[in-house]
Amino acid sequence: MLESVDDNFSFLDDHPSGIYLFQEGAFLYINKRLADLFGFSSPQEMAACPFEQLVFEKDWPKVAQTMERRLDGENVPPFRFRGQQCDGSPIWLECEAKKTLWQGRAALVGQVSDCSAKVVLEDEHRELVQAFDQHRYFYQRTMRRGGYFGWELDLTTLRFTYVDPQIGDLLGYTASEWVNMESWVAWLHPDDRQEALDFCMKKTEQCEDHAFEYRALHAEGHVVWIKDVVVVDVERGKPVRLAGFMNDITVRKEMETALLQSMQRNEKVSREKSRFLASMSHEIRTPLNSIISGMTLLKTTELDEEQREYVDIAAEAGHGLLGLIDQILDLSRIEVGRLxxxxxxxxxxxxxxxxxxxxxxxxxxxxxxxxxxxxxxxxxxxxxxxxxxxxxxxxxxxxxxxxxxxxxxxxxxxxxxxxxxxxxxxxxxxxxxxxxxxxxxxxxxxxxxxxxxxxxxxxxxxxxxxxxxxxxxxxxxxxxxxxxxxxxxxxxxxxxxxxxxAEADSESESEFMAALESSPLRVMVVEDNQVNARVVTLLLEKLGTKICHCSSGEEALHRIAREPLFDCVLMDLHMPGMDGFETTRSIRQADAPYARTPIFALTAHALDGVETEVRAAGMDGFLAKPLDFQQLQDVIKNLPSLSPSRKSLQ
Missing domain, CATH: 3.30.565.10 (Histidine kinase-like ATPase, C-terminal domain)
Structure with a gap:
């Protein structure tokens, strides 16, 4: 039968689609393309195979029913089914069928094409759409939980083209109330309105994505802090659309304010603590200076073994107390980064x-x-x-x-x-x-x-x-x-x-002391505390110097102007009347040779920056109370190189 029909349909043999004539459960005509689709070497080979075997088992009922409906005259659109090639491989096919009469009996004529690639693309597209819908739903849920609400604004009309349906949770205004840009501007806090608007417009004109923070007024009247993250959509070099999301950052701002206030309070407490510690250090160091220096001097006298032991105990206790004070002060400086x-x-x-x-x-x-x-x-x-x-x-x-x-x-x-x-x-x-x-x-x-x-x-x-x-x-x-x-x-x-x-060492102490004996150095001690002045005087006398004591800055200025040949001035910083800083500046500003006399600060005060202050006032160094005998000796030993009146003693 297939051969007799072929003569009538031979012009369709090379048609790019598979063509068939189907009647009463059998193919009367199959062109070469259709045989190729099913993997057969010839139409005759395919015609010998029952049609049911060429359809995926689960799809056969649908295919048979559709063909019956078409034979009954029903208008059935093209349909798809999974075919099965001769080697068992699956193939997606799209089939069109029209009812016709062949030799007086009903038959179906139509075409079949391979739609496998289209099905794959459609499946992928469907999966992408499903995934997108899932992600969008997840994204919206996540953003809303975090207080983020999306929006879009058309820059041509300045109207919102999209606003998150739940945006009412942000400012109390429903999505329908977010009509245009004027709506948003109207809800801005008056103090932030112009700055926020200017910033957004500037960045938009520059086609730059941006983020900014501002205050807005809730429908119920209270203030809401908002962070707005904006993406600028650009076409042909011009901004055409804004899209972004808003986030309620009120809690964060309140925490930042509380943290800032806490930091300011802590800084104030820290400053007050530092001042208190420095003040207490001064109050403790002043009498401690007399105790430690007195013990140092006492050890230079003739003592028996028991007396020397008592002096050592007292000196050790004094140094222990001094060490503890210094450690507490250092810890305070370290805490504020001022060490x-x-x-x-x-x-x-x-x-x-x-x-x-x-x-x-x-x-x-x-x-x-x-x-x-x-x-x-x-x-x-x-x-x-x-x-x-x-x-x-x-x-x-x-x-x-x-x-x-x-x-x-x-x-x-x-x-x-x-x-x-x-x-x-x-x-x-x-x-x-x-x-x-x-x-x-x-x-x-x-x-x-x-x-x-x-x-x-x-x-x-x-x-x-x-x-x-x-x-x-x-x-x-x-x-x-x-x-x-x-x-x-x-x-x-x-x-x-x-x-x-390293090799050029200074003269030995014995040579230095011998030089002092032949030409003693003259040191002025400016100290209002008589006990401290006495202790410093005794220490200096042990070093073979001649001492002049002045109880005030005014007295020191009068004395140095009258007797200018001093090799050094030890200057207490905190005295009633003219303090050590003012006295030093007056000496340095004088148009006289004594203006270059070495001056060393002498103080029990431990405020940060004291050494910087004494240098700024024109002093040459800094000696802290209680006085360290070795430090004092080093200062005196280096005086010949500092004193304008002692250049010869080296």
Whole structure:
């Protein structure tokens, strides 16, 4: 039958679509394209296969029903089904069928095309749409939960083309009330309206996306802080549309305001605390200066062993109190970032030896072996802050001695890092109580003290040492076993002196003292406190100087103008009437040789910036009370190079 029909349909053999004639359950005609679609080598081979086998099993009922409806004369649009090629591979097909008569009986004629690619694209599109809908729903839910509300504005009409349906939760106005830009402007806070509008318009004209914060008025009258994030849609170089979202940031703004107020209160409290500590330091240092200096002078007299022991106890207690005051002040400065370094050229070996010597007696009293090993390479001068190095090592070594009841404390010091990056390395190890592993991370926290030891302290030492090392770009490492001991290593970078400078040492103390005996230096002490003046006078007399005491700034000006040949002035800063700053400025402004006389501040006040103030007033240096005898001696020793009247004494 297929061959007899082929003659009538031969002109369709090369048609790009599959063509068929179907009657009473069998194909009467199949063109080559249709046979190719199903994977057959010829139309005859396909015609020999029952049609039902060429349709996916689950789709066959639908295909059979559709073809029956078409045969019954019903107008059925093209339909799709899953075909099955001769090798079993699936293929999506789109079929058109029209009712016709062939040899007086009803038949279907139509075409079949491969729509697999179209189905895949449609499936992908459907999946994308579903995913988009899901994401949009999720996005809207998420944004709304976070207080974000989307919007779009047409810049041609200045009307909102989209507003989140739930935007009423933001300002109390429904989406229908967000008509145009004028609506938004009307709801802005009067104090923010012009600035917000100008900013938005400027950025829009520049075609720049932007974000800004402003206050708006809620429908109920209260203020709402809003963050508006805006995207500018640009066409042909011109802005045509704005889109963005608004977020209620009122809570955040309230927190920021509260935080700012809290910070301001804390800063005020911190300033008041610093002033109080500085004031208390001054009040304590003034009598403490007399006590410590008096003990220093007393030790230079003839004392028996018992008396010397009493003096040592009193002096040690005084220095302990002074150290505690300094630590509290330093902690206060560290908290506000005002601690500064004062580097100077120092003989490192001499400095370390002096520091380690401080604990020799304490270790001996506790029955400890106290070993100090200063490496042979520890020599020469270095640019460091000797006060801070002393503070660091006194805290570290002091803790080792304090928390060791038996055994030994060992201190090793050496230079490392070579000439390019020299560092002072000090290792302090002990056989004391040690520190539990879980407490090591917090060992540098303020007020942290070792547990299990009979000794107690302020708990500030290591904390301040760590802060000082950070300030000096140094490092500290600590290892410890509870009950076995602790090892602390401190590394401090420094700048070494030039070779000639290191080798060229100043004259020996004996030569200096001999020179003073032949030509004593004349020092003016300006001090209103008679006890302090007496102590300073006695200390200076021990150094072989001649002293002139003035009780006020006015007296000092009168005296120096009448007797201008002073080698140095030690100037108390805080005196009734003309204080030390004003007195110094008057001396410096005088048109006389004494205007260049070296002047050193002498004060028990510890306010931050005092040293900067004394330099600004024209003073040459700063001596803090209680006076350190060695510091005072160093100042006097360097006077010949400073004093205009003593250039010959060098």
């Amino acid at each position: 500064e370094l004062s580097p100077e050229m120092v003989d490192l070996r001499r400095e370390i030896a002096s520091i380690t010597q401080l604990f020799k007696g304490q270790a001996r009293e506790k029955g400890l072996r106290y070993r100090v090993n200063l490496d042979a390479n520890l020599k020469g001068k270095a640019l460091v802050d000797p006060l801070r190095i002393r503070q660091i090592l006194v805290n570290v070594i002091g803790n080792a001695v304090k928390y060791t009841e038996r055994g030994e404390v060992q201190v090793e010091a050496r230079l490392v890092g070579g000439k390019r990056k020299p560092q002072l390395s000090v290792v302090v190890s002990d056989t004391g109580v040690g520190i539990a592993a879980e407490r090591l991370p917090e060992i540098f926290a303020p007020f942290n003290r070792a547990q299990g030891a009979s000794a107690v302290g302020s708990g500030l030492g290591l904390s301040i040492a760590k802060e000082l090392l950070d300030l000096m770009a140094g490092e500290v490492s600590i290892s410890s076993d509870a009950g076995k001991g602790t090892r602390v290593e401190v590394s401090i970078p420094f700048k070494s002196s030039r070779k000639k400078e």
